[in-house]
Amino acid sequence: MKDYDFSQIENKWQKAWEDDKTFSRxxxxxxxxxxxxxMFPYPSGKLHMGHVRNYSIGDALARxxxxxxxxxxxxxxxxxxxxxxxxxxxxxxxxxxxxxxxxIATMMDQQxxxxxxxxxxxxxxxxxxxxxxxxxxxxxxxxxxxxxxRREAPxxxxxxxxxxxxxxxxxxxxxxxxxxxxxxxxxxxWFLRITDYAEELLADIDTLTGWPESVKTxxxxxxxxxxxxxxxxxxxxxxxxxxIFTTRPDTLYGVRFMVYAPEHPDVLKMAxxxxxxxxxxxxxDKAMNQDKYQxxxxxxxxxxxxxxxxxxxxxxxDEVPIYTANFVLMEYGTGIIMAVxxxxxxxxxxxxxYGIGIKVVISPPGEQLKESDMDRAFVERGTLVSSGPFDxxxxxxxxxxxxxxxxEQGIGSRTVQYKLRDWLISRQRYWGTIIPVxxxxxxxxxxxxxxxxxxxxxxxxxxxxxxxxxxxxxxxVKTECPSCGGPARRExxxxxxxxxxxxxxxxxxxxxxxxxxxxxxxxxxxMPVDQYIGGIEHAILHLLYSRYFTKALRDCxxxxxxxxxxxxxxxxxxxxxxxxxxxxxxxxxxxxxKKDGGVFKLDDDSPVSVGRVEKMSKxxxxxxxxxxxxxxxxxxxxxxxxxxxSPPEKQLEWTDAGAQGAHRFLKRVxxxxxxxxxxxxxxxxASGEIDGGILRLTHKTVKRVTADIGERMNFxxxxxxxMEWLNAFxxxxxxxxxxxxxxxxxxxxxxxxxxxxAPHIAEELWRDLGHDDxxxxxxxxxxxxxxxxxxxxxxxxxxxxKIRGKLTVPxxxxxxxxxxxxxxxxxxxxxxxxxxxxxxxxxxxxIVTIVVK
RNA sequence: GCCGGAGUGGCGGAAUCGGCAGACGCAGGGGACUUAAAAUCCCCCGGGAGGCAACUCCUGUACGGGUUCAAGUCCCGUCUCCGGCACCA
Numbered sequence: 030m031k032d033y034d035f036s037q038i039e040n041k042w043q044k045a046w047e048d049d050k051t052f053s054r055x056x057x058x059x060x061x062x063x064x065x066x067x068m069f070p071y072p073s074g075k076l077h078m079g080h081v082r083n084y085s086i087g088d089a090l091a092r093x094x095x096x097x098x099x100x101x102x103x104x105x106x107x108x109x110x111x112x113x114x115x116x117x118x119x120x121x122x123x124x125x126x127x128x129x130x131x132x133i134a135t136m137m138d139q140q141x142x143x144x145x146x147x148x149x150x151x152x153x154x155x156x157x158x159x160x161x162x163x164x165x166x167x168x169x170x171x172x173x174x175x176x177x178x179r180r181e182a183p184x185x186x187x188x189x190x191x192x193x194x195x196x197x198x199x200x201x202x203x204x205x206x207x208x209x210x211x212x213x214x215x216x217x218x219w220f221l222r223i224t225d226y227a228e229e230l231l232a233d234i235d236t237l238t239g240w241p242e243s244v245k246t247x248x249x250x251x252x253x254x255x256x257x258x259x260x261x262x263x264x265x266x267x268x269x270x271x272x273i274f275t276t277r278p279d280t281l282y283g284v285r286f287m288v289y290a291p292e293h294p295d296v297l298k299m300a301x302x303x304x305x306x307x308x309x310x311x312x313x314d315k316a317m318n319q320d321k322y323q324x325x326x327x328x329x330x331x332x333x334x335x336x337x338x339x340x341x342x343x344x345x346x347d348e349v350p351i352y353t354a355n356f357v358l359m360e361y362g363t364g365i366i367m368a369v370x371x372x373x374x375x376x377x378x379x380x381x382x383y384g385i386g387i388k389v390v391i392s393p394p395g396e397q398l399k400e401s402d403m404d405r406a407f408v409e410r411g412t413l414v415s416s417g418p419f420d421x422x423x424x425x426x427x428x429x430x431x432x433x434x435x436x437e438q439g440i441g442s443r444t445v446q447y448k449l450r451d452w453l454i455s456r457q458r459y460w461g462t463i464i465p466v467x468x469x470x471x472x473x474x475x476x477x478x479x480x481x482x483x484x485x486x487x488x489x490x491x492x493x494x495x496x497x498x499x500x501x502x503x504x505x506v507k508t509e510c511p512s513c514g515g516p517a518r519r520e521x522x523x524x525x526x527x528x529x530x531x532x533x534x535x536x537x538x539x540x541x542x543x544x545x546x547x548x549x550x551x552x553x554x555x556m557p558v559d560q561y562i563g564g565i566e567h568a569i570l571h572l573l574y575s576r577y578f579t580k581a582l583r584d585c586x587x588x589x590x591x592x593x594x595x596x597x598x599x600x601x602x603x604x605x606x607x608x609x610x611x612x613x614x615x616x617x618x619x620x621x622x623k624k625d626g627g628v629f630k631l632d633d634d635s636p637v638s639v640g641r642v643e644k645m646s647k648x649x650x651x652x653x654x655x656x657x658x659x660x661x662x663x664x665x666x667x668x669x670x671x672x673x674x675s676p677p678e679k680q681l682e683w684t685d686a687g688a689q690g691a692h693r694f695l696k697r698v699x700x701x702x703x704x705x706x707x708x709x710x711x712x713x714x715a716s717g718e719i720d721g722g723i724l725r726l727t728h729k730t731v732k733r734v735t736a737d738i739g740e741r742m743n744f745x746x747x748x749x750x751x752m753e754w755l756n757a758f759x760x761x762x763x764x765x766x767x768x769x770x771x772x773x774x775x776x777x778x779x780x781x782x783x784x785x786x787a788p789h790i791a792e793e794l795w796r797d798l799g800h801d802d803x804x805x806x807x808x809x810x811x812x813x814x815x816x817x818x819x820x821x822x823x824x825x826x827x828x829x830x831k832i833r834g835k836l837t838v839p840x841x842x843x844x845x846x847x848x849x850x851x852x853x854x855x856x857x858x859x860x861x862x863x864x865x866x867x868x869x870x871x872x873x874x875x876i877v878t879i880v881v882k
Numbered sequence: 883g884c885c886g887g888a889g890u891g892g893c894g895g896a897a898u899c900g901g902c903a904g905a906c907g908c909a910g911g912g913g914a915c916u917u918a919a920a921a922u923c924c925c926c927c928g929g930g931a932g933g934c935a936a937c938u939c940c941u942g943u944a945c946g947g948g949u950u951c952a953a954g955u956c957c958c959g960u961c962u963c964c965g966g967c968a969c970c971a
Contacts, residue, residue: 245886568966690908746897870901
């Protein structure tokens with residue numbers, strides 16, 4: 030018998046699929062489309078286990094759908110613009126393009142070594158002009174529609190690097206790269222008006238029935254809709270309007286002070302000329318220089334200063350002092366709040382600290398709350414007091430009533446606020462899509478004419494790590510105004526790379542098209558994505574931006590799709606035990622050995638301490654390299670283990686023993702099918718009736734595997750079913766008198782079911798059974814429901830809820846007979862004799878229950 | 883604090899609609915083959931009690947209650963863990 034030479038087999042079939050164009054061919058007789066998509070990777074040059082898990086899940090589903098006759102879309106590409114390439118350029122003095130392209134090449138090789146059935150003819154890389162050209166084109170469309178705009182906004186600025194930083198790139202108020210101070214700065218930046226879509230993005234979450242609850246909740250929280258009222262307070266002395274947003278109009282009679290965000294442009298103006306001016310200026314300066322993250326820290330003490338001015342409450346004429354304080358955010362609402370210390374914990378703390386009075390306007394029903402007794406704000410439901418005409422009203426009702434009254438009086442209006450901000454897309458970086466506009470002293474902001482797209486990367490730039498490299502290219506920056514022909518300057522900001530990933534799944538549908546972003550008919554054919562698979566870390570960013578882009582594309586008349594991803598699967602992390610040697614150094618799994626119930630270092634046998642199971646990460650060295658695993662066990666084993674060990678959305682702990690278990694299974698498959706192939710050589714063609722036991726087991730297995738992949742995406746139970754089948758079949762095949770027709774039927778059906786998980790070995794064994802077509806393109810086996818049911822059924826018999834015996838009866842046997850038989854069982858008798866039977870229950874083909882007293 | 887998810891053998895997990903808890907695999911134990919080892923194959927494997935034994939009984943799905951002939955599954959309450967958000971007025 031041949032050995033299971035996985036390495037030779039896997040190379041052979043990967044090449045065969047490529048030569049045959051097995052997965053990029055148009056297939057006949059399809060029954061509808063299915064689009065499987067994995068989140069495209071950033072080409073770092075090295076595949077990790079998280080990728081392998083992602084692709085193993087997607088490929089198993091894709092192969093299943095292909096065999097089930099679907100017009101399958103299953104593409105792969107690269108999210109190839111971004112900072113790492115630029116940092117590599119600075120470090121190694123290479124061009125980001127070279128670094129990225131070489132990473133793409135190695136990454137693709139590693140993906141091909143996994144035997145994934147992508148249609149590589151749809152390949153895309155976002156760093157290539159044929160892709161980012163359409164980013165630019167669409168940006169201009171958005172600009173035309175007012176969806177893209179430029180405004181001044183506060184951002185994180187690192188003076189040493191001369192660039193903006195994302196919030197997550199600011200660590201303890203310092204730049205993550207140069208450790209220099211980061212300051213808040215107002216800069217002109219490009220934004221996309223995603224807030225225009227806040228309501229639709231929120232409402233449509235309800236239509237995403239195929240998404241995990243957790244992701245939908247995170248998106249809802251992020252959009253952060255709240256109902257409330259705008260109320261117009263006034264400055265007592267100048268009469269200037271002081272608009273505020275509140276969700277608690279029911280507490281309006283309890284307002285004791287007002288607070289402005291320190292960044293609010295009116296703060297300094299208001300303090301001007303009062304005796305507070307110096308104090309206010311000092312406070313604002315301090316607040317402005319503080320890192321936003323620090324200022325919002327949990328344990329941060331509330332601090333503020335009185336502006337020396339007063340506001341008038343439009344509802345009851347109360348005059349209250351105006352403060353500025355660190356806990357009020359400029360970005361939310363109007364940047365000004367009304368403060369009700371009796372009924373808001375933050376306001377309560379602030380009032381206590383600065384000796385401001387408290388006024389109760391809501392009391393628990395039937396009680397009178399006293400200010401002097403309060404040690405915290407009262408925020409529960411209650412009844413209004415000291416609120417003029419609204420006294421005695423339930424506070425929930427008063428929210429609506431008071432808001433209506435404000436509208437009647439023209440001093441406020443009911444309104445809705447969102448936490449969602451417009452999307453800041455400007456980046457002072459090189460390796461991103463260049464924003465296609467030109468600045469002309471005479472004409473202002475002028476879009477680059479469509480026929481001049483794409484605006485490509487200039488190559489005469491220096492990567493110094495200081496500032497935006499694009500600024501160093503004079504040939505790029507200096508240009509002519511497309512409108513008046515005069516001297517002009519190109520935009521040097523590039524787009525956030527999340528733009529690239531917000532529409533790539535549309536592009537796959539028309540990857541070769543050069544007249545537009547995509548062809549309408551291709552989108553109509555394949556969109557939306559039926560199953561999207563990726564990590565939970567994109568729950569907000571990528572998935573929200575993509576939903577926004579999809580709606581924006583629709584509103585530009587380019588598609589009729591409203592939601593991009595029908596079903597979303599968020600795979601769990603890949604984890605591994607951690608190891609430390611005696612001196613506390615992290616060890617790689619490859620550096621240790623487990624023996625005699627202990628764990629030791631491979632090179633010197635010194636003891637190793639085993640730490641927690643944690644997400645695979647370079648910092649703890651607990652990483653297993655997919656390349657090594659494929660070398661040692663093969664891609665089929667790696668895929669098999671990953672899918673078997675855990676359901677896809679749960680955490681997966683990589684264990685070497687588990688991988689060996691998966692490998693053992695494949696070897697058993699190999700040995701069993703090879704022995705069948707040998708037997709069939711002598712006795713072919715097989716004829717005659719198929720063994721009833723194997724026939725029923727096989728139909729049952731087809732049914733289970735079909736549902737486990739197609740309906741539940743529980744690959745682990747599908748594989749368990751295959752293992753059970755193999756255990757039974759191996760026993761049958763090894764016994765005397767195994768029938769050739771049964772052997773052929775069983776082995777051939779099984780290989781179809783195995784293929785989505787372990788495609789190489791399945792193809793090879795299919796060949797060895799004497800076939801010369803591609804198993805990958807064969808139809809999925811059907812099952813006969815009648816044959817998935819056993820003829821005889823074992824039924825447990827309970828007395829008072831405890832099992833006292835079992836009964837083997839034909840399926841659908843008459844109920845009376847079954848009950849009579851059940852009562853005859855010795856052990857059942859032992860528990861019923863001398864007692865009164867008060868109830869007999871028979872669930873057909875399931876269980877018999879007798880209740881006695 | 884708020885929101886979401888989860889707690890089942892030594893371990894990963896299964897039980898899909900309220901109907902035999904622990905499928906399948908890993909680890910462990912025993913046996914076969916072998917000069918020996920590896921590989922492979924077979925058997926056992928939640929806890930406790932009784933029996934020579936086939937077997938029988940009790941107990942068990944985080945904890946406390948409840949509904950039901952029957953609960954891992956449904957309801958009420960509690961605890962723990964994981965993830966997200968968090969001064970959003």
